[in-house]
Amino acid sequence: MPIYEYRCPACSIFEVISPMGAASDQQSCPTCGQASQRKISAPNLSKTSSAAFQLIDSTHRSASEPQVVSGSLPRGAPRRSQPYTSNPLHRKLPRP
Template structure:
């Protein structure tokens, strides 16, 4: 359900939750009863808890505050490749 904002000339701005397209251009103020006009406002589309927002936030933060890496450099050269099969015919296959 969308939230509509109304501005009362005697009071302040208040919000009303109504169905989509069911909000009239004028509404009675709940405090003083005067007619209040509906305001045009920006929709609240941001969802700050989503993974996409967290990714954007961490990317922006890493531009000025890079993470400190703890640990040594990787060893030079490649280690022994693991054996996936014991079939001797597989050992004759070309390696990438």
């Protein structure tokens, strides 16, 4: 549903969500109750997907509300590295 903006002469701008075409030209202000005129504003159109929006929102949110990690990483089995490579192409590389 679209979001319509209204400007209250006494308070400020407020938003009302109503079905398309059902929004009236005047709406009473939720704070003071005065009649408010509908404001003409730019539509909120976007061509990005919801996954992109979630990524953008989480990036903005992490700037002001970073997640704090307590504790250390769990210990796993120690990894053993191979002393040599089994890739035949690595034989052509220069040796130290």
